Amino acid sequence: MSVDGALLARRFADIIGGSRVLTDPEAMAAFQQDWRGRYRGSALAVLMPSSTQEVAALVKACVELQVAIVPQGGNTGLTGGAVAPDDRPAVILNLSRLNRIREVDARNNSLTVEAGCILAHAREAAEASQRQFPLLLGSVGSCEIGGLVSTNAGGTGVLRYGNMRELVLGLEVVLPDGRVWDGLRALRKDNAGYDLKQLFIGAEGTLGIVTAAVLKLHPQLNVSATAMVALAGVRQAVDLLRFMQEQVGNRIEAFEIMSRRQIELVLQHGHGLQSPMALDSPWYVLMEIADSSSQWDAVAELERTLEAAFDHDLLSDAVVATDVAKARRIWELRHNLSEANRHAGFTVSNDTSVPVSRLPEFIDRVTERIEQQLAGAQVCHAGHIGDGNIHVIAVLSRAVHATAEQCEAAATQVNLIVHAASVELGGSISAEHGIGRMHVARLERFKPALDLQMMRTLKQAFDPMNLMNPGKILRA
Amino acid sequence: MSVDGALLARRFADIIGGSRVLTDPEAMAAFQQDWRGRYRGSALAVLMPSSTQEVAALVKACVELQVAIVPQGGNTGLTGGAVAPDDRPAVILNLSRLNRIREVDARNNSLTVEAGCILAHAREAAEASQRQFPLLLGSVGSCEIGGLVSTNAGGTGVLRYGNMRELVLGLEVVLPDGRVWDGLRALRKDNAGYDLKQLFIGAEGTLGIVTAAVLKLHPQLNVSATAMVALAGVRQAVDLLRFMQEQVGNRIEAFEIMSRRQIELVLQHGHGLQSPMALDSPWYVLMEIADSSSQWDAVAELERTLEAAFDHDLLSDAVVATDVAKARRIWELRHNLSEANRHAGFTVSNDTSVPVSRLPEFIDRVTERIEQQLAGAQVCHAGHIGDGNIHVIAVLSRAVHATAEQCEAAATQVNLIVHAASVELGGSISAEHGIGRMHVARLERFKPALDLQMMRTLKQAFDPMNLMNPGKILRA
Structure with missing residues (x-):
């Protein structure tokens, strides 16, 4: 299907004004690809409506013209969900001006x-x-x-x-x-x-x-306390979480696990960051508890709970931050993770989840398989353990994977190992990042046929012309 | 469409055994109507499968025979959702034996x-x-x-x-x-x-x-505290809830409002129940705060918070239960509500919700309209104020509404007043009880046409033969 771009632009300009219809390649560039530069599309125009009525009018025009629509927000997604397709006429409908x-x-x-x-x-x-x-x-x-x-x-x-x-x-x-x-x-x-x-x-x-x-x-929260805890294994981390939930209920604001190797990488590339405790255990949990009640002594409660956990053999050692600066130093270890890993080598990161109880098995399985199958790979782990959402991070040796093609092939191999292990244990191939364009084929491979068919039934019922973000989640 | 009942029963008996296919009217009686006896259906049989595979096989047989299926659980619903239709062949599929x-x-x-x-x-x-x-x-x-x-x-x-x-x-x-x-x-x-x-x-x-x-x-929760609080109006109750959320966060386990008139009815018909405080305010809130942390002194915290609320003019008086027996006496006022109202007259109860902030307006509006339009009606209020879910209860005089027809007509009038007021204020005609058979026409009246159309699209996409509980939510 061929489309007259100029005609199209005039039609949209009639609705929202010419200044909010971008067709110049340079002006469109930032909207045409995802922020990491992994996916690039070829939208005919970027439209910037500023009201719901304008969005509705633009969609009606697209229906009439049979032009596909790619909704886009801050364009911060990780799976290419806001990138235009290459195989059919499409526009990007950027909603950033609807910001009231x-x-x-x-x-x-x-x-x-x-x-x-x-x-x-x-x-x-x-x-x-x-x-x-x-x-x-x-x-x-x-x-x-x-x-x-x-x-x-x-x-x-x-x-x-x-x-x-x-x-x-x-x-x-x-x-x-x-x-x-x-x-x-x-x-x-x-x-x-x-x-x-x-x-x-x-x-x-x-x-x-x-x-x-x-x-x-x-x-709002009025009081909080942060700690870093050393553990012998992932099972202890899961049991420590359970113990803490029994003690302080739903006051656990964050409970993040990091493997020692991951912390070491952060320290190595993190420009002067220091660990508040010796790194002689294989696993660490960074945690925060917080509460609305200013009567509640969060630091004392965290100290008391961690002491009791120590008595139950649920942890090896713990440091409770006694002031805000010390708490910040603990959280910097987590926040500098992506940046540090980027410096460490070619990094393949994943976003899967399994039931919390299956995490120890999952981590053992993926680590072993990746190390067996990819020479020189370092496997790090970090993630939201309370959600069963672990980011398995393989840092690949630049010596072994020298070319872009070698890196790409290795990344595919790592992803497949991680996805397969999570599905084996009742998990999801995408915990929080979605499917977008990136995981369409992977979803087809790992979702039962009936699930895919039910998804298609929904899509067909609500978007029979397949104009809304075609090719995302489901193959167009 | 005529159906050979005996043939049908044999077909189902082949799948789950004859003892679990009820066709005798007496054996079916308890399954054919809702527990309040307001709706009665005419299912051809009641089927009692005990595994998912049996359910699947029964459904396949029903598809083949073009017999509608009414799923039923404990049959405790309030809107007739588990009652069979009268206008077509149907079976009740009772799931109580799938109870592992x-x-x-x-x-x-x-x-x-x-x-x-x-x-x-x-x-x-x-x-x-x-x-x-x-x-x-x-x-x-x-x-x-x-x-x-x-x-x-x-x-x-x-x-x-x-x-x-x-x-x-x-x-x-x-x-x-x-x-x-x-x-x-x-x-x-x-x-x-x-x-x-x-x-x-x-x-x-x-x-x-x-x-x-x-x-x-x-x-699990380990500590709790209960209080009863007197208030000048519904606005104070909403503001008190907000104040308490700021003080004790998400520890509020229950926050139930009752109008004075409602409490008086409970005391009048409640066989020796007593109020722990004088009933000289128009509104009362019964509340419980609870926590997992046994280090938290729930009673002291509740007393402190209510004192602060009193200083902010958010309440007129309060009683904090100092032991479990006193707490139970407070909650008995709430739990005996339905029973007491049944003795007080012909009761019309509703289940609507509005945004919490609109509750004062909603309550004023419905009370005024019901009292204006129905002679001798007493309007009581009780409900989950934190959810915006108030049960408006009109107790109608048996002197004015003597016959069953007069009662029915009055109930219809009350329901319409309450539903209209809730929709005017951005609310729902069914907060927690659902639509079932009872509110199908009401949903058609108050839901926008587009909502109804989208619901029909879903129904058509997933149940094109309209075999699953036809006539519930949407007209068959």
């Missing part, structure tokens, strides 16, 4: 924001009303609410607050035919028919375009 | 149970592993997990733990064509494609039959 905070309702613990609102701004709006919006991930300063909803984002707060799905009360969505579905309800209980908003959460823009959301707010 | 606890995985905080498992048994299984399954409602001793999933049950724990939807990690479902979908994953994070289990949660058996579920467990 429509309402903060502190009494209802809710916040209504548009899709293009940056996560940091949503969090600030909550704080201004003595509330918190607890979703937190690395790209907090640039990722946008619409993308977070569409990928059912995870991050570090899932253990305590759930994924994005659990934080969404209502949605506004422009459907594949251009009609606006107003599901912006702000209710804690609503069983009046099917819960339609669930369709669009985590659908990566393949069933419609999220234009606004009502988000659930939580009480 | 398949797995408790304490390290993963998860529990895998079959659909027919009674809620109390699921809770006991969690407790035996030092965990809790927090869903709790009046019918705990007879309602079953499959029904709780299919109606997205609410209850008293929603403020802290969410609805059933938030407590489900995975599902096993027999689809309308008899295939078994194995979605029994036990993961905290899984973004590998559409989250298909969401389709079946709250779908009231219209898209498939839930046969098993993986449930999320929480830490």
Whole structure:
């Protein structure tokens, strides 16, 4: 199908004005590829609507012109979900200008924001009303609410607050035919028919375009305490988590595991970072407990709980941060991980999950297989242990994998090992990053045929012309 | 369509044995109507399978015979969702014999149970592993997990733990064509494609039959404190909730409002119950805070928080229970509500929700309209204020509404007032009870046409022959 680009641009300009229709290759460049530069598309134009009505009008025009639509937010995804297809006429519909905070309702613990609102701004709006919006991930300063909803984002707060799905009360969505579905309800209980908003959460823009959301707010935290703990094995970490949940309930704000090898790499490449404790154990957990009640002595409670855990042989050693600076030094070990690994070699990272109870088995299995099959590979582990979400990181020797092709082949091999092991243990090939363009073939390989067929049934029912982000999640 | 009942029974008996195919009217009686006796159906048979494979085989037989299927659990629903249709051949598929606890995985905080498992048994299984399954409602001793999933049950724990939807990690479902979908994953994070289990949660058996579920467990509670608080108005109750959330975070286990008139009715008909405080305020809140940490002094914290709230003019008076017996006396006021109202007159109860911030307006509006339009009506209020879920209870004078027809007409009038007011304020006509057979016409009246159309699209895509619980949620 051939498309007259100039005609198309004029049609869109009639709706949103020429200045918000980008067609110049240079102006489009940053929108045409993902931020890591792994995927590149060839959209005919980038459209920048600033209202739901404009989105709806643009979608109607695309339906008429049979042009595919790729919704895009902050473009911070890791699986190429916001990149245009190469094989058919498509436009990128960037929602960053739909960025208003429509309402903060502190009494209802809710916040209504548009899709293009940056996560940091949503969090600030909550704080201004003595509330918190607890979703937190690395790209907090640039990722946008619409993308977070569409990928059912995870991050570090899932253990305590759930994924994005659990934080969404209502949605506004422009459907594949251009009609606006107003599901912006702000209710804690609503069983009046099917819960339609669930369709669009985590659908990566393949069933419609999220234009606004009502988000659930939580009480602010007033006290916290951080510790670093040394452990003999992953089983101890799982048991320590369970023990702590029995002692301090849902106050565990973060519970992150790192293998010794991973911490050593961070120290080696981390420009003067130091470990607050000797690295003579194979595993470490970095944890924070936090609470709203300022009457609660978080540091004393953490010390008491860790002492009791030590008496139960659940840990080898522990350091509790006695002030904010010391707590920050502990968390720097975690936050500098990606940067350090980049310097260490060619890094292949994964995002899988298994039931928490299967983590020890999973980690043993992947480590052994990778080390057996890839000469010179160093396997590190870090992740959200409370969510069963471990990032298996293989640092490959540049000596063995010298060319780009060799690196690519090794990465494929590592990914396959990790994905297969997670599925063997009842896990997922994508815990929090989604499928996007990257994992379409992998999903076909590992999902049961019936699951894929049910997904196609949904797609066919809501987007029969396959105009909404085609080729993402499911093959076009 | 005429159906040979005897032939049908033989066909089903071949699959599950004759003793588990009920066709005798007397044996079927308890399954043919809802427990309140408001809805009665005419199923040809009641089938009692005891495994997922048997359910699948029965569904395949029904597809072949073109007989509709009504899934039924503990039959404790309030909207007639488990009653057979009158206008076509149908069978009731009762899941109570599928009642095994398949797995408790304490390290993963998860529990895998079959659909027919009674809620109390699921809770006991969690407790035996030092965990809790927090869903709790009046019918705990007879309602079953499959029904709780299919109606997205609410209850008293929603403020802290969410609805059933938030407590489900995975599902096993027999689809309308008899295939078994194995979605029994036990993961905290899984973004590998559409989250298909969401389709079946709250779908009231219209898209498939839930046969098993993986449930999320929480830490057990070790300390708690209860108080009863007098308030000048509903706005104070909303502000008190917010204040308490700021002080004690997510430790609020229950926060229930009752109007003075409602408490007076309970005392009048409650066989010797007494109020622990003078009833000189128009509104009362019964609350419990609870925590896993036995180091936390719940009673002292509740006293401190309520004193601070008093200083902020958020309450008029408060009584904190100093022991378990006193706490129980406070909660008896709430638990005897339904029983007392039954004695007080002809009672019309509702189950709507609005955003918490709109509760004061909602309560004023419905009270005024009911009292204006129905002579001699007493309006009481009780409910889960933290969820915006207020049960508006109109106690109608038997003098004015003498006949069954007059009562029915008055009930219709009250329901319409309450539903209209909730929708005006952004609320739902069914907060936690679902639609079933009872509210199908009401849903058509109050849901936007686009919502209804999207629901029909889903139903058509997954159950094109309309064999699964036809006439529930959507008109057949």
